C-alpha cells in the first residue's frame with residue numbers, strides 16, 4: 165500500500181540502493197541522490213574508496229538483498245560472482261597451521277564491491293518509480309519543529325533546488341553531514357558509540373594465471389595472525405586474504421590492527437614475502453599485477469544512536485555506514501545495511517502513517533539488528549590497548565578480552581570441523597543470524613566445545629588439527645564419507661596426509 169508521495173534517499177551506494185528497493189512499493193516516487201557520476205559497468209568511483217578492498221557478503225546480507233531485489237544472487241553470479249563453499253574451497257592458515265578442508269553448510273558468493281553495487285544499481289533501475297540522479301550534491305535538509313516532539317525532516321536541498329519528501333533516508337556513509345545538519349536545525353546530537361582499533365587495509369588487484377599448479381586447488385586464501393607474543397616479523401600479525409573476484413582476478417589484501425601497512429608496490433611485495441606462510445607471496449608472483457597499492461585507515465566502529473535520542477526526528481531514518489560503520493574485518497557493513505533496509509520495508513508494510521510510532525518501532529528493531537554485528541565487532545577490538553573511543557574496556561576487561569578472544573575463536577573453528585551443531589551455530593553467528601551471546605549460552609554448543617577440548621587433550625580428535633604452513637595447504641577433502649564407516653575413512657586420510 166502506498167503510504168507517502170515521495171521518499172528521497174541520500175547516497176546511491178549499497179545502503180542507498182537497498183533502501184530504494186525497500187521503500188519503492190510504499191511511495192509514489194523514490195529519488196536517489198548521488199554525488200558521483202555512476203559508471204555503466206563495475207568501476208571504482210570517488211565516493212566509495214573502500215571498493216578497492218575485499219568485500220565479504222554474509223549470508224544474512226545476501227538473503228536480505230534477495231528479499232529486496234528478487235533474483236539478486238542469480239544476477240550476481242551471472243555477472244561473474246562466484247558461489248563457493250568456503251570450508252572446502254578456501255585454504256585457511258590458522259594460528260596452529262593449515263586447517264583440514266571439508267565441505268560445510270555455509271556458502272558465499274564472492275565478487276568485488278564494484279560488481280555487487282553494479283548489479284544492485286541495475287536492479288534498482290528496473291523499478292518504475294525509482295529515479296537515480298547522479299552528479300547531485302545534497303547540501304542540506306529542510307525541517308519543521310526541529311527539537312520538539314513533532315519535529316520532522318521534510319525534505320532536502322540539492323544545489324539550488326528543494327525536494328520535499330515524506331521520508332528522507334540518510335545513506336551517505338561514514339562521513340555523512342546529516343548529523344551536523346540535524347544539530348544545526350535544532351535537534352540535540354544523537355549519542356555516538358565508537359571504538360577505533362586502528363585497523364588498516366592494504367590491497368592490490370591481480371589477474372590469476374590461466375593455468376595453475378595442482379597444489380593451487382584453493383579459490384580463497386585466508387591467513388590469520390599468528391597470535392604469539394615474543395619477537396617475530398610484524399607481518400605475522402597481519403590478517404591476510406587472497407580474495408577471489410569476477411574475471412578470474414583476486415585481491416591480495418593485508419590488514420592489521422594498529423600497524424603501519426605498505427603504501428607502495430615494492431613495499432607490498434616485500435611485506436608479502438614475510439607473511440607467515442610463503443603461499444601468499446608465491447601466488448602473487450604467478451599473477452599479473454593489475455593495480456597500485458590501495459591503503460585505507462578509515463575503519464573504526466561508530467554507531468550513531470538515533471534510538472537513544474530524546475526526540476529523534478520524524479520523517480527521517482539512517483541506514484548503512486551513515487548510522488553504524490564497523491571494523492571491516494568481520495565483513496558486516498553491506499549485510500547490516502541490507503538488514504536495516506528489510507526492517508524498513510517490514511515496518512512500511514505494517515503501517516498506514518509515518519507517525520512517531522512508526523519511527524520509534526523502526527529505531528527499536530534497527531537497534532536490535534545492529535546490536536548483533538556491533539557486539540561481534542567490538543569484542544576483539546576491545547582487547548587492543550591502542551583502541552580509542554567511548555567503548556574502550558577497563559584494563560582488566562581488556563586483558564580478559566586480549567587473552568580469551570583468539571583462543572576461543574580457535575577452539576570454535578576447530579570444534580566446528582568435527583561437530584555439525586557447533587559448525588551450524590558458528591556459521592549463524594558469522595553470518596549475523598544469531599548473536600554471539602545466544603551462541604555462548606547454548607548448552608549444546610558449550611557441551612560440543614568441552615567435548616572437543618577433551619578430545620584434544622586425549623588425542624582423540626577425528627581430523628588432523630593442522631598442517632605445516634611452510635608447505636602448500638593439503639588438498640585432501642576431509643568431508644566425512646557417509647557411505648563407509650566414518651571413523652575408518654577419516655583415519656585413513658589422516659595417516660595419508662598428516663605431516
Ligand SMILES: Cc1cc2nc3c(=O)[nH]c(=O)nc-3n(C[C@H](O)[C@H](O)[C@H](O)COP(=O)(O)OP(=O)(O)OC[C@H]3O[C@@H](n4cnc5c(N)ncnc54)[C@H](O)[C@@H]3O)c2cc1C
Nearest residue numbers: 175177179199211214219220302337484485492495497498
Ligand atoms: C577497507 C574496508 C573493507 C570493507 N569490507 C567489507 C566487507 O568485507 N563486507 C562488507 O559487508 N562491508 C565491508 N566494508 C563496509 C562497506 O564498504 C560498507 O558498509 C558498504 O559499502 C555500505 O556503505 P554505504 O552505502 O552505507 O556507504 P558508502 O558506500 O560510503 O556510500 C555513501 C554514498 O553517499 C554518497 N554521498 C556522500 N555524500 C554525498 C552528498 N553530499 N550528496 C550526494 N551523495 C553523497 C557517496 O558518493 C557514496 O556513493 C568495508 C569497508 C572498508 C572501509
